[in-house]
Each structure stands twice: as structure tokens, then as C-alpha cells.
Amino acid sequence: MSEKFLSLNNIEKRFPIPNKPDYVAVRDVNLEIKKNEIISIIGHSGCGKSTLLNMISGLDAQSEGHILLENKEVKGPGPERAVVFQNHSLLPWLSVYQNIEMAVKKVMPELTSAELRARVEKFVSMVNLDHAKDKLPGEISGGMKQRVGIARALSIKPKVLLMDEPFGALDSLTRANLQEHLMRIQQSVQNTVIIITHDIDEAVLLSDRVIMMTNGPEATIGEILEVNLERPRNRVELQSDPEYIRCREAILSFLYEKFAKDDE
Amino acid sequence: MNNDTVKKIVLPLLVFVLIIQFWSEISNIVNGFPTPSETYKAAFGGTNEDGEIIKGVLSDPFYVNNQDDKGIFWQIIESLKRVFAGFVLAIFVGIPIGLFVGMSKSAQYALNPFIQIFKPVSPLAWLPLLLFIFQDINMTAISTIFITSIWPIIINTALGVRSVSQDYMNVAKVLQFSPLEKIVQIILPVSVPYIFTGMRLSLGIAWLVIVAAEMLTGGIGIGFWIWDEYNNLNYHNIIIGIIVVGLIGFFLDIIMGKIADYFDYTKKGRV
Numbered sequence: 289m290s291e292k293f294l295s296l297n298n299i300e301k302r303f304p305i306p307n308k309p310d311y312v313a314v315r316d317v318n319l320e321i322k323k324n325e326i327i328s329i330i331g332h333s334g335c336g337k338s339t340l341l342n343m344i345s346g347l348d349a350q351s352e353g354h355i356l357l358e359n360k361e362v363k364g365p366g367p368e369r370a371v372v373f374q375n376h377s378l379l380p381w382l383s384v385y386q387n388i389e390m391a392v393k394k395v396m397p398e399l400t401s402a403e404l405r406a407r408v409e410k411f412v413s414m415v416n417l418d419h420a421k422d423k424l425p426g427e428i429s430g431g432m433k434q435r436v437g438i439a440r441a442l443s444i445k446p447k448v449l450l451m452d453e454p455f456g457a458l459d460s461l462t463r464a465n466l467q468e469h470l471m472r473i474q475q476s477v478q479n480t481v482i483i484i485t486h487d488i489d490e491a492v493l494l495s496d497r498v499i500m501m502t503n504g505p506e507a508t509i510g511e512i513l514e515v516n517l518e519r520p521r522n523r524v525e526l527q528s529d530p531e532y533i534r535c536r537e538a539i540l541s542f543l544y545e546k547f548a549k550d551d552e
Numbered sequence: 553m554n555n556d557t558v559k560k561i562v563l564p565l566l567v568f569v570l571i572i573q574f575w576s577e578i579s580n581i582v583n584g585f586p587t588p589s590e591t592y593k594a595a596f597g598g599t600n601e602d603g604e605i606i607k608g609v610l611s612d613p614f615y616v617n618n619q620d621d622k623g624i625f626w627q628i629i630e631s632l633k634r635v636f637a638g639f640v641l642a643i644f645v646g647i648p649i650g651l652f653v654g655m656s657k658s659a660q661y662a663l664n665p666f667i668q669i670f671k672p673v674s675p676l677a678w679l680p681l682l683l684f685i686f687q688d689i690n691m692t693a694i695s696t697i698f699i700t701s702i703w704p705i706i707i708n709t710a711l712g713v714r715s716v717s718q719d720y721m722n723v724a725k726v727l728q729f730s731p732l733e734k735i736v737q738i739i740l741p742v743s744v745p746y747i748f749t750g751m752r753l754s755l756g757i758a759w760l761v762i763v764a765a766e767m768l769t770g771g772i773g774i775g776f777w778i779w780d781e782y783n784n785l786n787y788h789n790i791i792i793g794i795i796v797v798g799l800i801g802f803f804l805d806i807i808m809g810k811i812a813d814y815f816d817y818t819k820k821g822r823v
Contacts, residue, residue: 347722365725377719381741381817390737394727424817444727 293358293480294321294344294448300352301339310351312506313339317353319499319509321448324478328491330539331501332549337484338452340501344482345371345450357447367395370446374453376437378425384432385412385421388440395444411443414473431462435469442477451483455490464523467493475520488543492535493523500542503549510547513538586788594788609792620772624792627777628800631766634690634773635758638697642754646702647747650709651735654743660710667706675700675761679768689769693762700761701754705747712746713739741817748812755808759801 299317302310314336321327329337342348344355346365355362357369365371378387389408392399399407412421415435420428425436434454441449455463467490474481485491491498498513515535517526526532572588579587586594593600597608607615613625652659653667675696682699683692720738729737766775774797781789813819 345726347725365722365728367727369726371722371726373719373722375719377723379720379723379738379741391727394729394733 292320292356293323293325295319295356296321296340296344296353297356298353299340299343299350299355301336301343301348302351313504314501314507315352316508321480321482324480325497326474326481326483326495327497327499328483328485328495329499329501330485330488330491330543331507332503332543332547333486334504334507334549335501336504336507337501341371341450341452341482341484344448345369347371367391367444368447370441370444370449372434372437372441372449372451372454374456376425376430376433378433378436378440380425383422383424384417384428384436385409387425387436388412388443391440392443407443411439414442414476415439415469429462430458431466434458434466438466438470438473442473442479447480449479449481451481453484453486456486463487463490467523470494471520488536488539489523491539492517492532493521493526498535498539500539500547503547511538511542584787586791591788591791594786595792609789610796622772624774624777624796627772627774628796631762631773631775632800634693634766635697635755635762638694639701639751639755639758641694641698642701642705643751645698646705646750646754647709649702650706650747650750651713651739651743653706654710654713655735655739667703670699671703671707676764676768679765683769689771693765693769693773696765697758697762701758704753704757705750708746708750708753709743712743715746716742745812745816745818748808748815752805752808752812755804756801759797759804763797 296317296319300315301313303313304310317340329340331337339348343350344362346362346369349364362369378384379390382390385408388411389404392404392407392411396404396407409418409421412418415438417432417435417439420432425433428436438451438454455466458466471494481494483491483494492515495515498515499509500511500513501507502510513535515531517529517531517535575588579585592598593606593608595608595610597606597611600606609624613623615623616626649663653663654660678699679692679696682695686692686695716739720742721734724734724738762773763775763778766773766777767779770776770779774793778790778793778797781787781793
């Protein structure tokens with residue numbers, strides 16, 4: 289079987305500016321992502337990492353280059369590339385259950401009502417929200433909302449799970465808790481996951497590879513770091529693991545020595 | 553009862569006393585102006601100066617003497633029927649137009665100038681034209697209410713559609729919703745509170761306009777009834793009419809508000 293699962297070839301994104309040359313956000317991005325691989329894309333703000341994710345999801349179109357998923361060109365958004373949005377984007381008038389149900393119903397219209405219910409319940413349970421399934425998003429915490437977002441994205445059986453700074457808006461304890469959730473889920477349902485993050489520990493903890501982006505404009509991939517850590521990973525034990533320390537230092541050195549960025 | 557509750561009851565009562573006082577003063581100054589007690593008798597019945605027992609407008613609202621002489625209940629029902637007919641028609645026409653204007657920039661550019669021009673025109677200005685077209689009192693009143701009600705519904709629906717966050721639309725895009733699914737699953741739920749705000753405004757204005765419209769069209773209805781009482785020199789009944797119209801408008805607004813809250817997801821499940 290070919291290793292090529294998701295490939296980005298010479299991706300470039302330009303934004304037109306009136307009366308000026310186009311703003312080149314990212315350019316020359318080439319990346320091969322294997323099936324069931326978890327990769328993080330890390331970089332300073334403005335490095336175009338969200339732009340990159342939006343092009344993979346199809347919500348935004350690249351100016352140049354091709355994105356291939358299983359040798360098929362990606363054109364426009366689709367449920368096989370599910371997105372977990374930073375602000376969860378749950379529909380506030382639907383309950384936790386209904387938010388997931390809406391997605392499953394649309395993507396798997398062939399399910400009988402019993403199968404539909406079983407599938408929705410399975411994903412509600414997967415993120416431990418059985419007790420809150422009839423609550424509205426306004427009634428649950430930020431971390432719980434994000435878990436619903438993850439359950440909704442996974443419930444439609446995507447080929448790739450795209451996460452745009454999924455835990456960025458949460459406090460560090462909640463964030464750690466969600467990272468554990470994600471790792472546990474990933475152990476049971478193997479998935480290809482791309483996570484945008486600006487958190488070094490999160491990147492190392494979760495990923496098989498960390499993609500480090502140079503600063504924009506004209507950002508591109510600076511370095512790619514392989515994280516050779518066994519799974520399941522334990523965040524406490526990792527703190528003294530030489531490989532973990534090596535990875536952290538590599539990213540730190542990339543972000544703060546090679547591509548340091550002053551606050552604007 | 554806490555202090556606030558007492559204030560809420562006592563203060564309006566004080567103002568009520570002041571109003572009655574002021575009204576009595578006017579009756580003293582303006583010759584023939586009905587006094588509060590005369591008006592009360594006209595409303596709830598009593599004995600007149602000749603010692604005859606008379607029935608009040610409000611104590612006997614259901615009488616039907618002939619086609620042109622019916623109790624105030626029937627007058628109000630007739631007015632409400634017209635208001636609801638015009639209002640419902642405006643909902644069915646206005647919401648789709650509002651959705652269209654909200655979703656399509658082109659539709660907005662095309663229609664907005666006309667909405668802005670016709671919106672400030674008093675619906676009563678249309679009335680003679682509508683009377684000429686329909687040659688029928690009922691149709692004229694209903695279509696006047698329709699024109700009155702449609703603008704706030706269109707404008708607020710479009711506003712609601714434009715308030716749909718891009719985040720929700722991204723969810724719809726990832727799930728590959730069809731345009732119809734986008735409307736039903738995302739745009740309508742977001743817009744509903746706005747649509748109901750528009751409907752509430754519309755109903756309020758429609759109730760204002762019906763009184764004036766019926767004065768012009770004649771026949772039956774609370775507006776015509778008030779005008780008729782003026783011609784019959786029953787000035788106390790005009791005052792009763794004003795109070796009744798006010799109360800009904802107040803109740804319509806409360807009912808509409810309750811319905812709006814029921815459909816407004818932001819009023820539910822807030823912690």
C-alpha cells in the first residue's frame with residue numbers, strides 16, 4: 289500500500305491587497321502525511337498555520353499547488369476532512385446530543401433511526417458526556433463544549449481530523465484534561481490528525497511529528513521533528529524522558545533562537 | 553412584599569389618581585367634555601339623570617341590534633380579524649423576502665433602496681389607492697395592514713440572516729449542507745429571535761394603523777366605532793374606545809413577546 293495518504297504539493301496562499309503586490313502568507317509548503325499519523329503544526333502567530341489548515345479543510349482555497357487525499361484532489365470542504373474549530377462552533381439551539389446527531393444524520397443518511405441513535409450515543413460516551421447529552425451548549429463548560437466538538441467531528445468518520453488550536457481558549461488544567469481525552473480516543477479509534485497549536489508541550493505530547501513553520505509573510509515549513517515516544521504517553525513520566533526533553537529543546541530553539549519573533 | 557413591589561403597585565395608583573384629577577379639570581374647562589364618572593357609567597352601566605337604568609358599553613359588549621349597530625366586542629373582533637389577516641399575509645411574504653435580502657448581496661442592493669423609500673410612508677397614504685383597487689372595505693383594511701406590517705418583518709429577517717456567524721456557516725460547509733439545509737438548520741434558528749422582533753414591531757404598528765384605517769373606510773371595526781361615537785356626540789365612548797384599544801395593544805404585545813421568547817434559543821438554557 290502506498291504511504292501517500294495526504295499530500296500537500298507546493299502550496300502557496302496569496303491575499304490580494306488593493307494597489308499593492310499580493311500578500312504571500314505561505315509558500316512552497318510540501319508535506320506528506322501518513323495514514324493514522326498525528327502531526328502538529330507549530331509556529332508563531334501570523335505564520336499561516338491556520339491558513340494552511342483552512343486550505344486542507346477546503347474552507348479556503350490555495351492560490352497555487354495541490355492537496356491530495358488518497359490521490360484525489362481536495363476541492364472545497366467535505367465531511368471526510370472534519371474540523372474541530374477553536375471556538376467549538378456548536379449550534380447553541382441544539383443540545384449536545386442534537387449537535388452530534390445533526391452531523392451524523394447528514395453524513396450517514398442511510399442509518400436507521402436505531403443505528404443513528406446508537407452512533408450518536410457512542411460518541412457522546414466517547415467524550416464522557418452521557419450526563420450532559422441533553423444540555424445546551426450554553427449550559428456546559430468550555431472544555432465540555434470542545435469535547436462535543438471533537439465528538440461531532442469524529443462521529444462523521446472522517447479520514448482526517450483537523451484541529452485548529454482546539455484547546456487554545458481553555459485554561460491549562462482543562463487543556464491537559466482534553467489532551468488526555470484526545471490521546472485516549474486516538475488509542476481506540478485510529479485517525480489521521482492534524483493539530484494546529486502554539487503550545488510546545490502539547491505538540492510533543494500529542495504528535496508523531498511536529499511541523500515547525502517559519503515566520504510570515506512567505507512562511508513555509510522550517511523543520512520537521514520526529515517524536516519517537518512510545519504510546520500511550522504519560523505526561524508526568526515524560527517530563528524526565530530524554531527524548532521528550534530533546535524534542536522540547538529542538539522546538540524551543542527553533543521558535544526562540546532561529547525564528548524568534550518580537551511582539552508587535 | 554419588598555419595597556420594590558410596593559412601589560410597583562403604589563406609584564401607578566398615584567399616577568392614576570393624578571390622571572383622573574387632570575381629566576376632571578378638563579371636563580370643568582371644556583364644556584360638554586365627559587367627566588370620569590359619566591364615562592364610568594357609560595362603560596359599566598348605571599342610572600342616568602332621568603333615573604333610567606342604562607347598559608354600559610363594556611358591561612354589554614355582545615349585543616347585536618342590526619348590521620350597523622353591534623356591541624364593542626364585535627367591533628374589536630372585526631378589527632383584530634383584519635389585523636391578523638394582514639399580519640399573517642405579511643409574515644408569509646415578508647420572511648422569504650427578508651431571507652432573500654439577507655442572504656444575497658445582489659438582492660440587498662436591488663431591493664434596499666425601495667424598502668428604505670416605502671418604509672417611512674404612512675400606510676394610510678396607500679389607503680385611497682387600495683380602496684380604488686379593491687372597492688371593498690375589508691380588502692382595503694387588510695392590505696393596508698399588510699403594507700404596514702411587511703417592512704419591519706423584511707428588515708429584521710434580513711438583519712437576522714446577516715447576524716449568522718461565519719463559524720456556523722463553516723460547520724455547514726464541512727457537512728456539505730445544501731442551500732435549503734443551510735436555511736432550515738442554521739439560518740432560520742439564528743434569525744428567529746430577529747424575525748419575532750420584527751413581527752412584534754409589525755403587530756404593534758398594525759394595531760395603531762387599523763384604528764385610523766377603519767375611521768377612513770367606515771363600516772365596522774373599533775376605529776370606525778370611535779369615529780361613529782364622535783358623530784353621535786358620545787364623547788365618553790371615545791375615551792372608552794381609547795382605553796380599550798390601548799389595553800388590547802398591550803395584551804397583543806405581551807402575547808407576541810411570550811411567543812418570541814418561546815422560540816428564542818438565547819432565552820433558553822442560559823446559566
